[in-house]
Amino acid sequence: MSDPELTRMRASIDNLDTALICLLAERFKITKEVGLLKAAKGMPPADLERETQQIARLRQLAEQSNLDPEFAEKFLNFIVSEVVRHHERIAQGGAR
Amino acid sequence: MSDPELTRMRASIDNLDTALICLLAERFKITKEVGLLKAAKGMPPADLERETQQIARLRQLAEQSNLDPEFAEKFLNFIVSEVVRHHERIAQGGAR
Numbered sequence: 001m002s003d004p005e006l007t008r009m010r011a012s013i014d015n016l017d018t019a020l021i022c023l024l025a026e027r028f029k030i031t032k033e034v035g036l037l038k039a040a041k042g043m044p045p046a047d048l049e050r051e052t053q054q055i056a057r058l059r060q061l062a063e064q065s066n067l068d069p070e071f072a073e074k075f076l077n078f079i080v081s082e083v084v085r086h087h088e089r090i091a092q093g094g095a096r
Numbered sequence: 097m098s099d100p101e102l103t104r105m106r107a108s109i110d111n112l113d114t115a116l117i118c119l120l121a122e123r124f125k126i127t128k129e130v131g132l133l134k135a136a137k138g139m140p141p142a143d144l145e146r147e148t149q150q151i152a153r154l155r156q157l158a159e160q161s162n163l164d165p166e167f168a169e170k171f172l173n174f175i176v177s178e179v180v181r182h183h184e185r186i187a188q189g190g191a192r
Contacts, residue, residue, distance in 0.1 A: 003133070003137065003139075005133060006130065006133060006134075009126050009129060009130050009133075010130075010146070012126050013123060013126055013127065013130075014150075014153070016119050016122055016123045016126070017123070017150070017153075017154060017157075017172070018157060019119055020116065020119050020120070020123070020171075021154055021157045021158055021161055021163060021168055021171075022157075022161055023112050023115055023116050023119070024116070024163055024167075024168075024171065025158070025161035025162055025163040026112055027109060027112045027113070027116070028163060028164075028167075029162070030105050030108050030109055030112070031109065033105060034102065034105050034106075034109075037099070037101060037102060037105075038102075041099065043099075050106070054110075054113070057110070057113075058113060058117055061113075061114060061117045061118075062117055062121070065117055065118055065121035066121055066125075067117060067120055067121040067124060068124075071120075071124075071178060072117055072120075074178075075116075075117075075120065075174075076113070078171075078174055082167060082170075
C-alpha cells in the first residue's frame, strides 16, 4: 500500500502520536507526584468526585472538538485505571 | 480534599487533558479520511504491517520520554481498535 495520499496522512498521524506520547509522559509524571502526595497524607488512591468532574469536563471538550464524547470518557477511564494502578503500587511501598 | 499542592497538580493535569483531547480529535479527523480513502480503493480496514511499525516507533518514543513502553503499546491498541471500528462502519456504508 504505497498510495501517496495515505502516506501523507500517516505522516500526520505519526506526528500527532509523537505529541500524544509526550503529553502522556508529562501527565504520568504529575500523577506519580499526586500518588506520592496521597500516600504521604494517607489519602485514598481513587477519588470518585474528581473523576466525575473530569468526565463531565472532557465530554464537553470532546463535543466542542467534534470528538465522540463516549470515546473521550472511555479514554479518561483507560488513563485513570493506569494511574490508580500506579498509585496502589506507591501505597504498597513499590518504588516503580 | 483541598490540599493546595494537589489542586495545583490537578490544574496541570486538566491542561494536559485539554491538549490530549484536541490532538485526539485531530487524529480521528485524519483516520476518518484514511477510512474513506481505504473504502474508496477497496483496501482492508486493518493493516497489520503498519500497526507493527507504529508499535515499535511508539515504544521507542515512550522509552525516550520516560513513559512505560507497555503502556504506550496498550494506548495505541486502544486508539487503533476505535479507528478500525470507525473504518468498518465506513466500509459498511455508514456515514457516521
